[in-house]
Amino acid sequence: MNERANVGIGARLPRKEDDRLMRGRGLFVGDISMPGLQDVAFLRSPLAHGRIVSVDVPEDCAGRVFTSADMAGVKPIRAVSGLPGFKPSSQPPLATGTVRFAGELVAMCVDENRAQAEDLVSRVNVDIEALPVLADTGTAQAVDAVRVHEDWADNIYLETKIEKGDRAVLDNAAIKVEREIRLSRQCMAPLEGKGTVAWWDSRLDQLVVYTSTQLPHMMRTGLAECLGLEERQIHVVAPDVGGAFGFKCILQPEEVCIAWLAMTRRRPFRWLEDRREHLVAAANTREHHYRITGYADAEGRLLGIEADVAVDVGAYSVWPFSACLESAQIASILPGPYVMPYYACRTVSVATNKPPFTPYRGVARTGVCFAIELIVDAIAREAGREPSQVRLDNLVRPEQMPFTNITGKLFDSGDYPESVRKAVEAIDLPALRARQGSAGDDGRLLGIGFATYCEQAAHGTTVYSGWGIPMVPGFEQATARVTPDGGLELRIGVHSHGQGMETSMAQVANEILGIDPAQINLVHGDTALTPYSTGTWGSRSMVMAGGAVSRACEIIAERAKVIGAHLLQSSPDQVTVSDGKVMAAGGSVTFAEIANAWYKRPETLPADVAPEGLEVTAGYKPKVDSGTFSYATHAAVVAVDPEFGAVDILDYVVVEDGGTLVNPLIVDGQILGGVAQGIGTALYEESPYNADGQPLASTFMDYIIPGPCEVPDIRIVHMETPSPFTAHGVKGIGEGGAIAPPAAIANAINDALRPLGAEVATTPVTPHRLLSAIAEARAKAAGAVAQ
């Protein structure tokens, strides 16, 4: 018998979907065309806050321009939370009365093509009476501030407070470091923007919505709520999706508008978000402001963290995640992978006149990691020790696993300190320190930075039920169906938009059934064809849908054994399934032969065959559903040019433990893409707003994303500690790459700036911010000398 190469779990299998995607044969929303399709362009509010006095539509545009008055009966988007004190917002698809951010939809214009629809937009006159604008969390929290939502008592969606441990342990802290740390507002900038095409299928009496989403089933629920349809009347399809990153989890008002047009006009309509719409009105994210104090003993052992955090959530609570996901996560995960006896945190989610805040790859973890890791480095500098050593002293140790941390998070498995040791070794810290000590070669300053984090993923019912938001994940289902010729179809309710699930799910099935991944099709992204799911978010798909696929295939295997054993004149307990066959001592039958018997030659089946046949829908939830914890240490080496504030990343190492890796090649791709985005957050990407709430970065000329020259070769070292709680020991790792780079890079910059006494604490570290920090340090030094 010839030994086949492993194509199951653990194989570095090239992605099946790449053949079509790399040849330009994918099918995205923008590729859909059909007779009579009309394009939609939106008239967006030019002001960040104001009362709509009038919207004047020229007479000859009647029937082609729609305002909120036309959409009477459509319910606003309303993302609630059960957390005590939470104030939900109501976001009408088209503004009614008040506009609350620049870019909010005021009217929609319909024509044969987008250019003509935009011509219509320019002919509609909107008169808005300006109201005072809240463009930052400080202004919005002032007692006498205007209200973003008129009936609120203040501009706070939610305030949370947490305190753990006895504050007395801080009394004798030898080290106390206080910092103000900020992450600027930014975008997500997926390759493909948002897009929606909708029409009415009169045969099925259904609204059909093709939309670029991560959560097709949730979108159906959201659209049904807004449009007043029953869910059976809506069919949502997510075709190929060109990057999503959390932005495409959100029910957008544009989606509701397009669906409403299709429902009421019974014709096909399309809206394709352009880059400008995306940059100014869509995927705002990341804006955290920390006032944080770290306490430690003289050696840098953490005694406690106190933090006051404001998140600029913008004008509306997004559906289904709500305006509190980010801040609630901050409070619960700020301690990161560290052990400490005391922790206190207050968070406020503040309403401002900016576009709604949307969770982005890494969600709150990127901000939290930035804050805590800058503090750990500041403590290390105070203690006069290597930051990596201080990390080793404070991290959860492997013998403590599974470990419940100070906020009650249950870390499942792993050797966190080992990730630091491996990173130190891979980056060759001693050699870099020696190089730092020698005379500089080109006037640039060398710096080394580390960041360690853990990433809760695939968190389920027990975590989300407490939040009371519109979406609480339960069991995840998958359908496995053997085709009449012995191939396999898998149907899952999550969606792949860069994760390579058409490959990795086939590998899981192969692990159980031995069917070649080339003969396995994945059906996903379609509410009519797949089991219900909350969708792809929270790095959950491999754990949840992968677990369900595994379970469904196990049941298929059992049923195949009954038929196969009969065909082999053996008994089910005498046969095994492998290599796409049922094997007995004396021979084997293939899945093709078994399928042939079930579908075409039922007269050959045994009397005790399962009547459910070769199609199974199975449900799955991990033994412990509070989430898997991947973790990693990132190490960055930078050269800082103190004349221009330029930062060059010379080396970058990621040591990551994502549990059992189903496809390490895909994992590498996830890490590389995530780190590229993290580099964007660290050094380039920013959506600034002026005091009038006007967006200042509306094209890629002003909104800078890293290109190939800005992303260095990234070296990845894998560790594999299986999760004790999940099928096959897998953990979610989809977001990790984007979590640590801002922290690792800023720590490296601060290491480089140490001789100048300067420090940065705001993302992105632009040349201007870096040079300001140096100038400030010089002024301070000069002042000290003068005294």
Add this chain to the structure above:
Amino acid sequence: MKPVDFRYSRPGTIPEAIELLNEGAGGAKIMAGGQSLGPMLNLRLAQPEQIVDITAIPALTMVTEERDAVVFGACITHAAFEDGRVPDPANGFLRRVAGGIAYRAVRNRGTIGGSLVHADPAADWITTLTALDAELIVATAQGERRVALEAFMMMAFGVHLDDGEFLAGIRIRKFSPAARFGYYKFCRKRGEFAEAMAAVVIDPALNIYRGVIGATQSRPLVLDDIRDLLRGGGESSAPNGAALARARDRVADLGIDDDPITDAMHGNAFARALEQVIA
């Protein structure tokens, strides 16, 4: 965003182009590569009724060698300079500058004349050709007129072109073999417009000692005679470091920008350009 509806013409001669411009009155716009105009059309920042694409006019892609200068057609692409497909009167300097403009896709279509007329202060040609004291040949209904680049650009995105005129050629003098050229630009990201840039041209045989600071809020700032910055403290044996520090401070103290950090960047860019010619 999609452009407004406009007419598009691609004439084959200069007089035809001028006629189209005159017919279109103020509503006509020249396109000479479209690398800036394209996005402006899509953003509806430009809403012309008529686009006159001049890239098919043979005279505008020609090179004419004169005794002491080379005249380049305005529609010669950056890539043609980068690839050495046209002569380089500045001893390879034009080729070097062209290779650093934006990205190759932009260089394939973007033209030297288009860039000068668009007059983005942070564009490479604006600063470097000002340093070379290029002369521009403007096509007019009467024939042509000539103007120094320094006088042509009036402000950011504003050049001296009357209705019915367009830029036809760029005349660059031939520098002597001993001439030295320095150019430094700092961009936040490779291929983006520069945050700070400076060019220096030293040609003793032609008595040229010129420095230019670009990427300002407006026109480039010209230092006509920088001889005193070439020598460290007046002594030729002094280390370059002192000369560079003086040059850096001189420029930083000009107060080009409102912001001292940006001014310091201008100074540093100038010092680095200078360093290339005195090293």
